[in-house]
Amino acid sequence: MSPFQLPVFQLPPNTAFLPGVLYRVALTPERAASLLLPFPDLSQVDTQQVISSLSGLPLVPFTPETLQGIDAAGSALRSVGALVLCLPQTKVGSVARITNVRFDTESNNNVVVSFHALTRGSVQTSDNLEISQKVVHIFREHPSKTEKASAIVTRFNKLYSDIQEFIAKYDGESLLLLSPLATSLHIQFSSSEFQQALNRLQGMYTKDANIPVLMDITAAVMPIPFAAKCEILALTDPLARIRYVLSNVIDYYIEFFSTMNKAIAYVEEFMGLATEVQRAKFVTGQLRSLRGLLATIGKDQKDGLKAPQLTKAPPRGVLRKSASLSPPEDDELKLIADFITRLPLISSISDDTKRVLEADFRKLQRTPPQQSEWHVLRSFFDIVIDMPWDITSYEIGGARLLDLDLHEVKQQLDRDSYGLETVKRRLVQYLAVVRLHAQNDESTSAGGKNPPALSKSVTRAKPVRAPILLLGGPPGVGKTSLAKSLATALNRPFQRISLGGIRDESEIRGHRRTYVGAMPGAIVLALRRARCMDPVILLDEIDKVVGGPNAAGKVQGDPAAALLEVLDPEQNSSFVDHYLGFPVDLSQVVFICTANEPHELSRPLFDRMEFINLPAYDYEEKVVIARDFLLPRQIERNGLGTKAVVMDDEVLKKITMDYTTEAGVRNLERTIGAICRAKTVELSEREDYSPTVSLGDLTKYIGLPTHPSELQRRRFVSPQAREYGVVNGLSYNSNGSGGVLVFEAIGLPAKSRSLHMTGRLGEVLTESANIAMTFVRSILHRNLLGMDAPKMENILSQFDATEIHLHVPEGGISKDGPSAGITMTLAFLSLAIRKAVPTDIAMTGEITLRGQVLPIGGVREKLLGAHMAGMKRVLLPRINRRDVIKEYCELALNQEGDSNKFGVFGDGSLLRELIQAEEMSGSVIYGKPEAWIKDRLGLDICYVEEFWDVVRAVWGGEFVGNSHRDESRL
Structure with a gap:
């Protein structure tokens, strides 16, 4: 028990504070002003004129300056830890921190003081405790556990x-x-x-x-x-x-x-x-x-036995113009009048807006209720009064920024979403920045350097701009879940706004209130529902908004352009909703946008957000998600017991690979739900019920595999398909997954060389095929393979008189992209020299007319697709080794639990070491990242810089020829 000199505050009757709870107490303005007197940290707030008449008196006279002083002190208290002992007419009370002081918008000028009760404290006597300094003995309790x-x-x-x-x-x-x-x-x-x-x-x-x-x-x-x-x-x-x-x-x-x-x-x-x-x-x-x-x-009502009036009505002259307002005639107008009276104390509304609102209220009083304009103004003021002006999430039960534990935030994100370490790292970085700003603000205030703007005016601390994140990725990978997890970690209200199919700008900005049925826009409505000015707002499916590249289909304005102001950190502090007609501060709102196709966004809109790509889950991650999240949830939803359905990893892997082909896990959860429903029927009908689901049971519950794996399809390929002209490429699919794409080329005699392509190939692939044809003819013409001259002349003449048909199977799916150049080049070369390509090799990379291999994207997904197709070797562009290193650092070490190397809180030393070694080396490296890929996926990675590296990796040293004697390399 430690003694401290603290102010003592006598609580109102029948009020007691218990430690650990946030209390809000309504006090009269005089009593609230007296409560602020003992705190020297508030000396910069010009309250001398407010409390000059306090000498010897327990209460402060009620003046307009009192109201402004209280509000200014309340703003300062948001960053000053003001401690006071709150006694409920006893000797033992609660030591509480005053966290906020504001006027209640729903009562007659009561001042709402927020107390956070911390621990117990006592004084020697409970006499004369009205706002006085006493020696307080604080009881320090350490966290303890009980056996029961x-x-x-x-x-x-x-x-x-x-x-x-x-x-x-x-x-x-x-x-x-x-x-x-x-x-x-x-x-x-x-x-x-x-x-x-x-x-x-x-x-x-x-x-x-x-x-x-x-x-x-x-x-x-x-x-x-x-x-x-x-x-x-x-x-x-x-x-x-x-x-x-x-x-x-x-x-x-x-x-x-x-x-x-x-x-x-x-x-x-x-x-x-x-x-x-x-x-x-x-x-x-x-x-x-x-x-x-x-x-x-x-x-009782007739005799006048009503509840006593706890606070006095506001005195005349508090506002510049509202003193001349005539008294309202009904209770609803009284609420509007009270709001107008408190309007000067709302710091988030500008002075110009306040003058307009006061003029609108006078107009409302003059307008007869029979006129339609009266109802328009009444509806407008109902919206304005219901807005959470100056209210933050902390005041309604949220966490203080100073109390944020980044490790707990990371654990919360891990509990709600599996994997996605890059996204989680960015969110934790934002929270670290915000917490540091809050610490700096508190240290500045504690040092007595309050901003001079607090002097005799109502101001707010300079806010920390919230991030505007764009989570892009295929459906079902957890974009919405991450946004909810961030709101939970911040303990802020979460609001979701679905933007899919919005064709009217007024859905964002609101309708002008002169229209019949006008209402505010989606942003303002979200703030009303959240009851604070700093919620987490998810703008879902922002790429589905009609506008930007799709502006030709817009109907009313450009909704995509309306989002520019909302998502611009330089402008959203003064966002104007058409219905309200005055600026609303959105700078404290955490906006998170999601998009399946980020490239569909207009460039100005895309540049205003920080883009974070959420990749597709691989099958190992899907197995973990299904085992730890989806299966328990489906068991609970179908009314089964905890162990009523048991599936091992092999069964879940079979479902993942053969029954679902998606980047996310939605279809996977639906498939698991179908199995659980079938087990529910068995449980109710059979006495010899077995909870275990085996591989052989899958056909009984969910039928035959709808998407047999590439490896199973390749088992039935005829021997003729393994001859020359067939090469395995790697693709990044539209659903966010990777796969093997087989390029088949056959040649038919013709009068001249020609190329015919099928399989719904796009423009980029068509151009790559033409480049491959030209490059192969260049190889044959210069005899860079080192063959006998007569034989090479025969091959070249036959090639020039061949009609080549290039086909990529699964013609129902359109294919395009700059990553199949070396694949088609090798297919044409294999066809020309009549030499087959091993079927366990897959490759990806674009090629130039000089034979250089260019980098590609989607390395992670393509490697996984090669593994699932049973490939043994993969050819990647040399520059893409950086992607392999990054994949190794992010996944391998996180799985091993070595967060000090490349975790969310790590220093990234291993990544830096590998990248430096990569930059210093001029030759192909085979190190830890490649060994990890070999161990995890069973793939040997071979890096290629030019097409000659491709030939050497596929056919070894058989073709050495004149490649290095010619001045032009492959």
Whole structure:
């Protein structure tokens, strides 16, 4: 127990703070201003004029400067740790940090002060504690565990299920509506605030948390008497507090619900056996009681027995113009008038906008309700009042930036999504930057260097611009899940806006309020739903917005162009919605966009975002995802037990490779769901049920393989197909996966050389084929293969009189891309010299007329496709070794758990070492990355820089010829 000199604040009646909980208390402006006096860190806020009349008085006189001083101090308190002992009329209270001070937009100028209760503290006497400095003894509690932690968690889970069962039963059974006890409990337990707090508390119990702290939070959440809370607050011994809360809160309510359920069962049994006369008497008695209660309430209202007014109305002269406003005539107009009165204190609305809003309110008062313009203005003010001006996620229960634990954030991302380390690394980097900015702001404020703008004006701290990320990748790879995980890690509200098919600019910017049925745009509506100005907003399927390259199909404006202002960090701090008609600050919103085809976006829009590519999952990752995520989820959804369906990795691998061909895991989950439904039928019909699913059972549950693997298809290839003119290429498929693409070339005698191509080849492939034909003829003409001159002349003459037909199977799929140059060149050369190419070799790379091999993309996917097709060797462009190194560093070491080398928090020393060795070496390297590929995928990688390297890798040293004696190399 340590003594400290702290201010002491006497809490309002029937109010007690328990440690670990964030409280918001409504105070009068005078009392709130007095609360801020003891803090010297707020001296830069010009409150001398505000508190000049405080000498000897306990309260501050209510003036307009008081309001501005409170709001300015509240802004400063967001970065200053102001500690105060809050006492509930006892000697033991809570040491709390004041986290925010703001005016309540829903009451008559009450000041809402946010306290974060930290620990217990006590004073020697509870007399004369009105805003005074006292020596406070703080009880320091270290995290501790109790031997009965599991039993405590079980008992709380029982209470949690009892509450949820009661709410569901109350909503579904009419008899409970007649019970005053059930109705009063339902009012308390069914409120959104209680449910949110209870669900968050239940989540804390599922973790290995500090049980004494959980007891305090439980007592704060559950509706218990004020005296009981004071008694719990006075219990400084953790074990005594645990016993008290268990006995008087958790076990009490468990027994209470059990007794009430018995009473409900008795009433139900009585009503089931009662005669019509008895049931009529029962209902008559209830109605008589209700009429008596209503008569009592009406009499109280007639006699003026209303709830006491807790705060005074705002004085005249607080606003520049609102003092002349006539008094409103109904309650709804009172809300608008209160908002206009508090308008000068809202820092996120500009002065020009405030003047316009005040003018609109005066116009509303002058307009008769019978006119349509009156309803337009009323709807407009309803939207404006409902906006969360100056409210951040921390004020509604979110986490402080200073409290972010990057390791916990990484663990949260890993729990929700498997793999995707590059994306997770970027998100963690952003959070690290934001947290560092918050630390710098706090250290600056603590040093007494508050910005001069805080002096006698309402300002906000300079915000840290949130990132605008574009997650691109095929469907089902986890783009939306990552956005939700980031919102969960930040403890911020998450809002999803689907942009697919939007053809009207007003869907983004809103409709002008003069139109019938006008409403705000999707961005403003998302802020209203989130109830704060810094949520995480997902703009889903942004490439499906009509506009940009697809602008010819737009109908109303250009929706893609409307997103330019939203996603521009330099402009979105003053985004103008057409319905509101004034700027809205979006700089604190974390925008995350997703796109399946990022190249479909307009260039200006694409440049405003940081693009992160999400690659397709390989089959090993899909097996892990299916085993750890998809199978347990489908078991739960189909009502099965935990071990009711068992599939080993071989079965999941078979499903992944032969029944689904996709980049993501959606079809994989649907296939697993079909198996679980079939097992559900077996469980209900058969006594000898076996939970194990074997390879032989798959045809029974999901039929024959719909996508047999490339390796299985190649087993049935005839021997003639293995002759010359057939070469295996590698492709990157539209679904984000890789595969083997077979190029078949045959030659027929003709009068002249010609090339005919089939298989739906695109323009780029067609040009590559023409380059390959020219290059092969150049090789034969110069006899670079070193053959006998007569034989080479014969080969060249036959080649010049051959009609070549090049075909790429699976003609129903269009194919294009700059990565098959060496494949087609080798196919034509094999056809010309009548020499077959081994069928276990696959290659990829573009070729030039000089024989140089150019780099390609999609190395990871192509290597996986070669492995699944049973290839033994892969030819890659030499420059693409950097991609192999990166793949090795990101996957191999992460799988081995060596995060110090290339993890999210690592220094990347291995990557730097390998890249430096790559830059210094002028020859082909075979090192750790290639050995890892060989061990993992069974592939030997051969790097090629020119076409002669391809010939040597395929046919060895058989053709040495004149390649190096000629001045022009292959």
